[in-house]
Every structure is written in structure tokens, then in C-alpha cells.
Amino acid sequence: MIVLGIETSCDETGVGIVRRHADGTLELLADEVASSVEEHARFGGVVPEIASRAHLQAMAPTMRRALDTAGLELSTVDAIAVTAGPGLAGALMVGVAAAKAYSTASGKPLYGVNHLAGHVAADTIEHGPLPPRCLALLVSGGHSQLLLVEGLTEKITEIGATIDDAAGEAYDKVARILGLPYPGGPPIDKLAKQGNPRAIAFPRGLTGQRDAPFDFSFSGLKTAVARWVEKHEATGAEIPLADVAASFQEAVADVLTAKAIRAAREHEVDTMVISGGVAANSRLGELARERCAEAGITLRVPRPRLCTDNGAMIAALGAHVVASGAKPSPATLAADTSLPLVYGS
Amino acid sequence: MLVLALDTATPAVTAGVVALDGDAPPELLAERVTVDPRAHTELLTPHVTAALDEAGVRLDQLDAIVCGSGPGPFTGLRVGMVTGAALGQALGIPVHPVSTLDAIAYATPFHTSLLVVTDARRREVYWSVYCDQGWRVAGPHVDKPDVVAAKLADELEPIGVTEVSGPVAQQHAELFGLTVLPTTYPTPVGLVGAAAWPLREGAEPEPLTPLYLRQPDAVEPGARKRVSQA
Numbered sequence: 001m002i003v004l005g006i007e008t009s010c011d012e013t014g015v016g017i018v019r020r021h022a023d024g025t026l027e028l029l030a031d032e033v034a035s036s037v038e039e040h041a042r043f044g045g046v047v048p049e050i051a052s053r054a055h056l057q058a059m060a061p062t063m064r065r066a067l068d069t070a071g072l073e074l075s076t077v078d079a080i081a082v083t084a085g086p087g088l089a090g091a092l093m094v095g096v097a098a099a100k101a102y103s104t105a106s107g108k109p110l111y112g113v114n115h116l117a118g119h120v121a122a123d124t125i126e127h128g129p130l131p132p133r134c135l136a137l138l139v140s141g142g143h144s145q146l147l148l149v150e151g152l153t154e155k156i157t158e159i160g161a162t163i164d165d166a167a168g169e170a171y172d173k174v175a176r177i178l179g180l181p182y183p184g185g186p187p188i189d190k191l192a193k194q195g196n197p198r199a200i201a202f203p204r205g206l207t208g209q210r211d212a213p214f215d216f217s218f219s220g221l222k223t224a225v226a227r228w229v230e231k232h233e234a235t236g237a238e239i240p241l242a243d244v245a246a247s248f249q250e251a252v253a254d255v256l257t258a259k260a261i262r263a264a265r266e267h268e269v270d271t272m273v274i275s276g277g278v279a280a281n282s283r284l285g286e287l288a289r290e291r292c293a294e295a296g297i298t299l300r301v302p303r304p305r306l307c308t309d310n311g312a313m314i315a316a317l318g319a320h321v322v323a324s325g326a327k328p329s330p331a332t333l334a335a336d337t338s339l340p341l342v343y344g345s
Numbered sequence: 346m347l348v349l350a351l352d353t354a355t356p357a358v359t360a361g362v363v364a365l366d367g368d369a370p371p372e373l374l375a376e377r378v379t380v381d382p383r384a385h386t387e388l389l390t391p392h393v394t395a396a397l398d399e400a401g402v403r404l405d406q407l408d409a410i411v412c413g414s415g416p417g418p419f420t421g422l423r424v425g426m427v428t429g430a431a432l433g434q435a436l437g438i439p440v441h442p443v444s445t446l447d448a449i450a451y452a453t454p455f456h457t458s459l460l461v462v463t464d465a466r467r468r469e470v471y472w473s474v475y476c477d478q479g480w481r482v483a484g485p486h487v488d489k490p491d492v493v494a495a496k497l498a499d500e501l502e503p504i505g506v507t508e509v510s511g512p513v514a515q516q517h518a519e520l521f522g523l524t525v526l527p528t529t530y531p532t533p534v535g536l537v538g539a540a541a542w543p544l545r546e547g548a549e550p551e552p553l554t555p556l557y558l559r560q561p562d563a564v565e566p567g568a569r570k571r572v573s574q575a
């Protein structure tokens with residue numbers, strides 16, 4: 001079975017194609033992404049209107065490249081999946097409208113699926129089907145979530161989320177404080193490698209006794225970094241940028257992994273998936289490997305290209321949804337920023 | 346030839362099938378129009394399917410698509426454009442963008458010169474002016490209604506505009522001092538009529554770029570704000 005996936009929830013226009021084999025494994029046939037990230041750089045964050053405009057321009061060319069890469073025509077795929085939510089409303093709308101048109105023109109059934117579940121499904125392209133129960137930590141510029149996954153098409157429960165900024169957003173804001181470019185993840189990661197992660201004890205948000213055990217907060221951390229930098233600027237001392245970057249990164253990775261491990265223990269799962277753009281962060285990966293090994297948890301992290309937003313993850317989720325026997329979405333499918341995690345629920 | 350017409354630049358969700366043969370005016374075979382600014386994504390493809398069914402036309406019988414390119418303030422504007430682009434790509438047929446204001450003008454039986462106005466939100470209107478031969482002689486622009494009125498009385502005075510149409514024509518008629526004609530939303534016949542020349546000539550379509558007329562609302566961050574108390 002061949003499924004084509006369309007993703008436009010944020011600033012990447014993605015079209016991916018996967019083949020699902022009878023044993024549940026997936027074969028990646030195409031994964032084309034057009035990004036508008038550079039157009040957002042000078043604003044220090046994603047501007048929804050700019051993203052939506054870029055999706056419209058990129059949609060048809062990205063579709064063409066994906067079909068060419070896979071050596072297929074629309075008439076030879078079995079189903080089309082599209083991110084119907086969550087995400088930026090205007091951006092989602094472009095992908096959903098396009099997907100409906102491709103579905104109508106080709107007569108192929110359409111499945112409107114959840115973007116977050118798609119991030120989890122991305123891992124099944126690389127590492128095969130998921131165990132019956134696992135924990136997923138999603139971290140990117142747009143999300144910071146802990147999901148208990150008891151079947152991608154059956155039961156996914158959000159057990160924790162950020163109460164303010166997403167982890168990636170904190171990276172972007174701290175990068176700005178340190179005079180580094182947008183998006184902030186890669187430059188901070190690079191700089192942090194030359195710094196001492198224990199140089200400054202930045203706060204670990206929501207880790208107190210009475211705090212929600214699985215929720216995240218990164219806004220206080222960002223402010224703490226800004227305060228620390230200002231205080232040092234005031235003394236006229238040179239800012240130890242690498243130490244600040246390393247200590248900030250350590251705080252983020254520490255909180256994310258500590259909460260994820262605790263959630264895995266409490267929910268008695270022995271597999272953890274980390275996905276989303278921040279999953280490519282070197283320190284997060286290192287600490288997660290260390291702590292998962294200690295706790296006897298199998299860690300699964302898709303390669304960076306599959307961690308960031310793309311159409312392949314939507315195709316992957318779509319393939320599992322089709323295989324589950326679910327009915328296609330109605331002709332009146334629309335973008336839904338609060339779409340449930342599990343298809344059809 | 347059989348043409349599919351789409352427009353989502355106004356609160357109306359418009360789809361229709363139109364025949365355009367020889368030099369005859371476009372002929373409507375079937376249309377579906379719903380006025381609901383929040384239903385563009387939801388309703389456009391079902392409207393396409395329903396109009397085709399009623400017209401007895403299969404998708405693979407279509408020769409071209411005409412798509413309203415705005416201007417329009419709604420994020421829904423892109424729904425029509427991307428639907429047209431994707432259908433055209435999948436069916437291998439040309440997609441011609443046409444100004445939504447031109448489509449309204451084409452469908453309006455006017456006598457002298459015509460002003461077409463649509464809602465641009467933020468207390469502004471999108472507008473164009475058409476001479477008695479039907480050609481667009483000003484616009485498309487976006488302005489406050491009183492600015493449009495001032496221009497009609499000043500630089501546009503020689504054109505002699507006496508009539509106005511469009512979704513918000515009635516609202517501003519008094520200010521403009523013009524006679525209101527009944528055409529409101531873009532129609533499939535208007536869309537195809539406004540694109541009749543490139544359709545008949547088989548001309549290369551213009552790029553499918555919406556007429557935004559406004560820059561995205563985004564401000565570059567200034568100097569970093571201090572978080573500490575001074």
C-alpha cells in the first residue's frame with residue numbers, strides 16, 4: 001500500500017510518500033520539503049502570514065518533486081493523508097485544501113491526521129512498528145509534549161505539555177540574547193560544545209515537589225538567562241557565551257529527560273521515542289541515551305531529517321491509519337487546530 | 346471548452362462549471378455558491394464535485410480552470426488558489442488566475458463607468474474602476490472608503506463613474522454618491538468571462554499569485570528589552 005502525506009502546519013511545506021508492507025514496516029519512497037525558515041529569520045520567529053503565503057507557492061512544486069523522486073503518479077498511490085491539525089490555522093488550510101483537491105482529482109481516499117501523532121509515526125519509518133505501549137517526547141519550536149502511546153491508531157494520551165514556551169522557542173529567544181542567528185537550536189548546540197554545562201546553575205522549571213510532574217515551563221529559564229547576561233554586561237565583564245549556551249542547554253536537556261524518564265517509570269513503559277526538531281540536539285540525545293540506559297528503557301530517535309516537520313511522517317501515520325481499516329475523512333474535512341491525537345476519535 | 350471556475354476571495358465560496366465556445370458569451374452549466382467566510386476549506390471541493398455532477402461533466406473532461414486571485418483579506422483566499430493549482434496540476438490542465446474584482450465587473454451590467462468594491466477589513470475596501478468598454482482603468486487598490494470617494498471626485502473624475510457593485514457597494518453607496526447595481530459576489534460566468542481572452546487564445550497562464558496588496562503584519566524585533574529592574 002502506498003500513501004502520500006502532505007504537511008503544512010508551520011513553516012515547512014512537506015510531501016512524503018511511503019509504502020507499507022504487510023508486516024507493518026514502512027519504506028520511504030520520497031520526502032520533499034520546502035522551508036520558509038529564512039523568510040522568518042529577521043522576525044525571530046515564524047510569521048503565520050508569511051508561512052501561509054510560502055505554502056501556497058511551494059505546494060505544487062513540492063508535490064511534483066515528491067512524485068518524481070518516487071517515480072510515481074498521483075493515480076498510482078492508494079491514499080492521501082494530510083495534517084489537519086494542530087498548527088497555524090492559515091497554514092494548515094493551504095495543505096488541507098490542496099490535499100482535498102489532489103484527492104478529488106485522483107479519486108484517492110483522503111485522511112486528515114494529527115501532526116503530533118505524525119511526529120511519533122516518523123520513527124516507524126526508521127525503526128519499524130512501535131511496541132504496544134511507549135512514551136513519546138515531542139520537542140520542537142512549536143511543541144513540547146509527553147505522550148503515552150498505546151497504539152498510534154488506537155490510544156494516545158497527552159500526559160504533559162509546556163505551560164508557556166515550547167523548548168525550541170526558548171532556544172530561539174536565548175539565541176537572540178546571545179546574538180546568535182534564528183533558528184537558535186543549531187548555533188546554541190554548536191557553541192555549547194565549547195562551554196561548561198555546569199558553569200551556571202540555571203533554573204529547572206516545574207521541578208518542585210508540588211509542580212505538575214510531566215508539564216514543562218521554559219519561560220522562566222529564558223528570563224534567567226537574560227538576567228544573568230544583563231548582570232554580567234553591567235559589570236563590564238566579557239560574557240562567557242559558550243558557558244551560557246552550555247548551561248542553558250543542560251537545563252533544557254535535564255528537565256526534558258528527567259520528566260520523560262519519570263513518566264516512563266510511572267506509566268511502566270520500556271520504550272521511549274524522542275521526535276521533533278529539538279530531538280536533533282546533541283546534548284538532549286546524549287543525556288537521553290545515558291538516562292534511558294540506566295533506567296533500562298529502549299530509546300528510539302528518528303534521524304534528524306525525520307524529526308523536523310515533513311510529509312513523510314504524515315504519510316507514515318496515514319499508512320497506519322489506512323491499515324487499521326479507518327474510514328476516509330468526509331468531503332467537508334477542514335483544518336482543525338484542536339484535532340484529536342487519534343484519527344477518528 | 347469546459348471551464349471550472351473557483352473563487353474564495355470574498356465571504357462567498359464559489360464553484361461552477363461554464364462552457365466557453367467560439368465567440369459566444371460564457372454559459373453557466375451549474376454552480377454552487379455559499380456565503381460563509383469560515384467555510385472555504387470545508388465547502389470548496391464539495392461544491393466543485395456537486396457542480397460537476399449537476400452539469401454532467403467529469404473532471405477529466407475539463408479543459409481549463411479559472412481561479413479568482415483576490416484581492417481578499419481572508420486566509421480563505423488561498424483555499425481557492427491552492428485548490429485550483431492542485432486540480433490543474435493533477436488534471437494536467439491550465440489554471441488562469443483572474444482578479445476577483447474583474448470577475449464582479451464582468452458580471453455587472455453597467456452603463457457608464459463602474460466602481461467595484463469588496464471588503465478588505467480594517468475599515469478598508471479593495472477597489473477597481475472599469476470604463477464603459479469594460480476595461481479596468483484603475484486598481485486594484487486597498488484604501489479607506491473616504492479616500493476612494495475623494496479619488497472619484499478628483500483624479501478619477503474624468504472617467505465619470507456613476508455606478509458601483511460588489512459585496513460592500515450598498516454600505517458605501519451614499520459616501521460614494523453612486524447608483525448601486527445588484528451584482529455582489531463573483532460568479533462562475535464572471536470569472537470565466539474575465540479570463541475569456543487567455544482561455545480562447547490558449548495563452549500561457551499568469552503565475553498563480555494572489556493579489557495580496559498588503560504586506561504581512563510582522564515587525565522586526567528591535568533592541569533586546571531588559572528584563573532586570575534598573
Ligand SMILES: [Zn+2]
Nearest residue numbers: 119140142309
Ligand atoms: Zn511539528
